[in-house]
Amino acid sequence: MTNNHTGAPPPDLRIVPTNSISPHEDHDSQRAMPLIKRLKHEQFVINPPLVAPMEANQYVVLDGANRYYAFAHLEYPHMLVQVAPYDSGYVELGTWRHIISEWDAGEFVRQLEALHKIEIIEGQDSRAIAHILLKDNRVLALLAPVQGTHERNAALREVVSIYQRNATLYRTALTEMADVWPLYPDAMGVVVFPEYRPADIIAAARFQAFLPPGISRHIVHGRALRVNYPLDWLRDTTRTLADKSQQLEQWMQQKLAARQVRYYAEATYQFDE
Structure with missing residues (x-):
């Protein structure tokens, strides 16, 4: 576990097929069902789910199981995610x-x-x-x-x-x-709860031996928040993954050029969740 980071690389934002993602924990139906209703009318993805690579272009959800479940339930073809490998040195795993x-x-x-x-x-x-x-x-x-x-x-x-x-x-x-x-x-x-290792999280996803919701706690240094990425771009079934990935790259370049991306090194409390 890495602590006391004073810097972090830019977030690795990607658009990936929804069916390439696997949860490691059960979704919380009390949260997921209202989210499904809300997503039908939302305009933007605010906080992308956090995922880690597994193998062969497959990913495990580290944080965002309810968002993943909602996308899958609504049959949206692609998701915007932040990719954070466990071995990057910027991911901490604990428990709530x-x-x-x-x-x-x-x-x-x-x-x-x-x-x-x-x-x-x-x-x-x-x-x-x-x-x-x-x-x-x-x-x-x-x-x-x-x-x-x-x-x-x-x-x-x-x-x-x-x-x-x-x-x-x-x-x-x-x-x-x-x-x-x-x-x-x-x-x-x-x-x-007892502690978990990254290998436990990946195995839970791979074998669908899910943790209960809300036990694993992933802290990522350099987490992308308040992204506000257009949801219609992800819902679109007429464009290929390659097209959407290029669109994301251009969007990111525009955000950086306009100085709209800011890194906060300090730990924070948010009062508008």
């Missing part, structure tokens, strides 16, 4: 923590206990597929008889689906619970 709010902790535990292969024990355990940090300071370890990352992902999908259906879910990178509870007063617990 899930904050579970507006639900009863006791009911959550009861539904976990009803899962066929999940065992719950008090305290931390190195074998756990996840830990739950409750607001009353209890720590629960979730154990499952899994062999390898693919089976672990399947077990985690069952766990996450419980609070997806019943609670309000937030994601956070905060690691100190004393910082979490004041920000989320209705929260009853935080789910902490």
Whole structure:
């Protein structure tokens, strides 16, 4: 993992066939369905999905699974993406923590206990597929008889689906619970996941052994945001990929010539998401 970057190369923006992209995580239907409706009328792609190369002109989505799902669902032939190889030195892989709010902790535990292969024990355990940090300071370890990352992902999908259906879910990178509870007063617990490696992400995409939505966290130094690329250019089924790629190159040259592309080296908070 690379840290403390003070510079980054220009983003590698490409137009690729939608069917050349594979997700590594389940899409979030609560987010994907409104996105599908919105995309039908949108004029621009604002933040391109982030992808990494796999093999033979295939890509894995690092960030943007819901956007990919929406494009595929609408049968748009091409997508604008930012390509960021894992071995570039500019990609960091971590995990989000899930904050579970507006639900009863006791009911959550009861539904976990009803899962066929999940065992719950008090305290931390190195074998756990996840830990739950409750607001009353209890720590629960979730154990499952899994062999390898693919089976672990399947077990985690069952766990996450419980609070997806019943609670309000937030994601956070905060690691100190004393910082979490004041920000989320209705929260009853935080789910902490194990770390993943780039090879795990690629394998999840290749074998469709998906992670639950919102666990993997990719940080790319030099991320392209607020791109505002015309969506009709991607929807167009009459133009070839080569034509669209040339159009993108010309568009990028115009943006640079007009000094409309600016690099921000500092970490930022955005208040208009």
